[in-house]
Amino acid sequence: MRDVLLVGLCTVDLVQWVTELPAPGDKVQSAGMNVAAGGPAANAAVAVAAAGGRPTLVTALGRHPLAALARADLEECGVRVIDLDPSRAEPPALSAVAVRESDGERTVVSRNASALAVPAAADLLEDLVAGAGALLLDGHHPRPALAAAGAARVRGVPVVLDAGSWKRVLDELLPLVDVCACSAAFAVPGAHDPVAALHGLGIPVVTRTDGPRPVRWSCAPPVAVAGGPNTGAEPVTPVPARDTLGAGDVWHGVLALGVACLGRVPGPAELPSLIRAANDVAGLRVSHVGPRAWVAPVRDREETR
Template identity: 60%
Template sequence: MSGTAVVAVGLCTVDLVQRVESLPAPGEKVQSGSVELAAGGPAANAAVAVAALGGVARLATVLGSHPLARLAFGDLTACGVEVTDVLPYRVAPPAVSAVSVRESDGERTVVSHNAAGVAAVADVDLTGAGAVLLDGHHPELAKRAAAAARALGIPVVLDAGSWKPVLADLLSLVDVCACSSAFRSPRELTNPVVIRTAGPDPVRWTVGSESGEVVVPRAEARDTVGAGDVWHGAAALAVARLGRVPTAADVPAVIEFANRAAAVRISHEGVRSWVIPMRRLVS
């Protein structure tokens, strides 16, 4: 079974984002220049990017019935994301992230509870999916989705982020492992496709015995919040449009598309300011 949709499975947070002249030191209080409240988290941000790039975006996550959850749901829906809440009657608030963005260069700090202590066990609907994107949060949800995708022949893309215990089981089900150069795994990555990003430096890739790198386009960094998530969403969409696991001949184009999307993101200040400009990449 194949399709054009990207099914993102993982974390959705509510992000409180404030722009400041300088990131506060311990014990220091600073006044922000602006405040925004929106849905965030790796899987959620990636889904917004997929929708902005003209793809069909579906998100399987945990939100619940708390008023903050309704805020996140409304924001994602307005961005064109179809949201499936696997724990719709959960009364506790969703994870909240406190984000500070330095105005001069878009650098940020993030404090978040993520999905700690939330047990989410459910099957994910993969009807029409061209790719499944996992962020490693909500481990049982991720493992079920990956196993189902493998059985259906749907490519699985992993936003590896940092090492999480679930990756010991999950990596064997992943076709495209995309991580940063800072990612450290206790074992060698042997996935069919391994991609390592390095901020503004070239993105390196390996497919079997073949390898290469793709130059990152130059862009003025004005806001880096969610830039990596946008990169992974764009990469997953490129894989979905291929309809199969990328070969060595395909990977450079997948990376170039993701690089361009991330460049648009960091060039615009604000949580959703990049969405409309992103659409120009595929118009």
């Protein structure tokens, strides 16, 4: 199954490319700009579509003109968008992004959706989960995230979490997660070893990305194999980094699509190949300047396979 359900944040990103990131109090002239939908779940949904999947994004946008811009961008990329807060008049979450041309490093100032009380929509999410091969969450919009994860656990649909940073909802959400895809900066409060702590909560698969460094992975029961190996690392192919915005989100989307196609929680035999596929697409993302410039090359590659 190539259907992936994503529940989480959609922003509007104003991206500008600069020679140098501005120091406090400085003004700089940009070399170019773009406006597009962004946010962890939205970027991941675009990656799912580019890699040949069928993504459905459940988020909160509203009826502001900027929300219409984000929706149109996502739909053009092949993402089905379901808005849980369609009558909201305020602007959607916004991000101002500066990307340094020399190495793709970025600085982001954002106003996320943490203040929004998005409804759980449990019945809707139960129906959507029933038609999905995997569920990807980014920890935003806690009530629908918990509703979707609970429905997925009942139906046996694998739950993948984009764990970039600790959020309060994770106390309730983590026990419902099957694959926890952590950033290098992710930490579990009070835990010296976040991977061990996550396994201790019953999460069978943990991955840890670290920019251009190898992606580490670890499997625990019930997917661990007697005698192992149940840990490993997959190298990241070096590419010229031209724009790193959303690269991690793209990685998570491709991983979730791989889990959906597998049809179950991956174990040590399958996980390395899923990670390599995610590494490859994320590498294409960072080697192209602009929020959508990488999409066509990924689609072209998938069509020739």
